[in-house]
Amino acid sequence: xxxxxxxxxxxxxxxxxxxxxxxxxxxxxxxxxRLTEPPAGPDRGKKRAEDLKEILSTTLVRDAATRxxxxxxxxxxxxxxxxxxxxxxxxxESGVPLAYFGVLLAGYGLIAGFAGRAAPLGRTxxxxxxxxxxxxxxxxxxxxxxxxxxxxxxxxxGILAPVGRGLGEVLFLESLNQRISSAFxxxxxxxxxxxxxxxxxxxxxxxxxxxxxxxxxSVLSALGILFSIAFVxxxxxxILSETAPSPADGLRA
Numbered sequence: 340x341x342x343x344x345x346x347x348x349x350x351x352x353x354x355x356x357x358x359x360x361x362x363x364x365x366x367x368x369x370x371x372x373r374l375t376e377p378p379a380g381p382d383r384g385k386k387r388a389e390d391l392k393e394i395l396s397t398t399l400v401r402d403a404a405t406r407x408x409x410x411x412x413x414x415x416x417x418x419x420x421x422x423x424x425x426x427x428x429x430x431x432e433s434g435v436p437l438a439y440f441g442v443l444l445a446g447y448g449l450i451a452g453f454a455g456r457a458a459p460l461g462r463t464x465x466x467x468x469x470x471x472x473x474x475x476x477x478x479x480x481x482x483x484x485x486x487x488x489x490x491x492x493x494x495x496x497g498i499l500a501p502v503g504r505g506l507g508e509v510l511f512l513e514s515l516n517q518r519i520s521s522a523f524x525x526x527x528x529x530x531x532x533x534x535x536x537x538x539x540x541x542x543x544x545x546x547x548x549x550x551x552x553x554x555x556x557s558v559l560s561a562l563g564i565l566f567s568i569a570f571v572x573x574x575x576x577x578i579l580s581e582t583a584p585s586p587a588d589g590l591r592a
Contacts (some may be wrong), residue, residue, distance in 0.1 A: 344441070394523050394530075405518045407577040409531055411474075412511040414569045416535035418478055419504040421542055421562065423447075425555075426497060432555055433490045443494070447501045454505030462510070470506055471578045475570035477503035482563035486556045 348356045399406050426447070430440060461470050477499040484496030512528070519527050549558040 390523065390526075394526055398519070398527055398530075402518070404577070404580055405515075407573065407580065408511055408514040408518065409527070409534075411573050411577055412507070412515070412531045413534035413538060414566075414573055415474060415478070415504070415507045415511070416531070417538040417542060418562075418566055418569075419500070419507075420535065420539045421546060422478065422481070422497075422500045422504075424543060425546060425550075425559070425562075428550060428555060429485060429493065429497070429559075433494060435494075447498065450498055451501035451505035451508075454502045455509045456505075458506050458509035461506070467510065467581050468578050470510055471574060471581065474503050474507040474510065475566070475574040477506075479563050479567050479570065482559050482566065486559045486563070489556065 348359055397405065398409050426443070427440060430443060431437075435443070458470065481497050481500040481503075484499070485493035487493075488496060515527060515531070516524060546558055546562070549561065
């Protein structure tokens with residue numbers, strides 16, 4: 340809905356869209372200011388440090404499967420953010436009117452949502468391995484397809500990326516839920532989301548500089564190669580190790 344509304348507002352002017360975002364952004368700020376944290380006990384800081392050490396040890400050191408799930412969630416989540424950002428430049432260079440950006444964003448978002456909803460059914464019917472492979476293969480095909488069929492053909496092939504993102508969000512989150520206890524689950528997921536934002540802070544500007552310096556097709560090809568490497572070294576080992584869910588030794592549900 341927000342994408343469609345943004346596309347309608349931008350017809351008036353881009354300034355109207357900026358003002359609308361600036362005004363609406365104050366709503367969550369005002370809500371957050373009303374929140375109060377519970378009082379901290381004297382040993383709470385020490386317990387937090389011990390819990391964080393245990394989480395890092397189990398997530399990134401002791402359990403290889405959990406480490407792969409965590410790193411893949413960060414890697415492919417970052418890829419989803421990069422694609423979301425690059426798409427707008429791609430549509431601009433493809434000659435898509437600015438007012439239709441909202442329609443495309445809404446369509447891509449719905450496709451990602453439907454893919455996520457279909458993930459449990461696909462897992463039951465085909466197993467986890469084919470779906471995990473699709474999580475990595477579909478964005479790579481989208482990157483190279485957008486280069487090979489620049490324009491509306493590339494926009495259609497770009498649909499594969501949100502399909503992979505929708506599947507990945509469900510599969511990786513489900514794997515973390517199975518391997519991490521409820522006491523630490525929210526912290527681990529927050530760490531993964533922080534990793535996605537941190538990685539995008541590094542990759543996003545590099546992509547922007549690359550587009551300005553070498554052009555969009557070169558950057559899309561480079562991203563396809565980069566995530567092909569991520570597929571081989573991060574996702575493929577997870578696919579090969581995927582047999583049955585086994586909770587981490589230190590953080591059992």
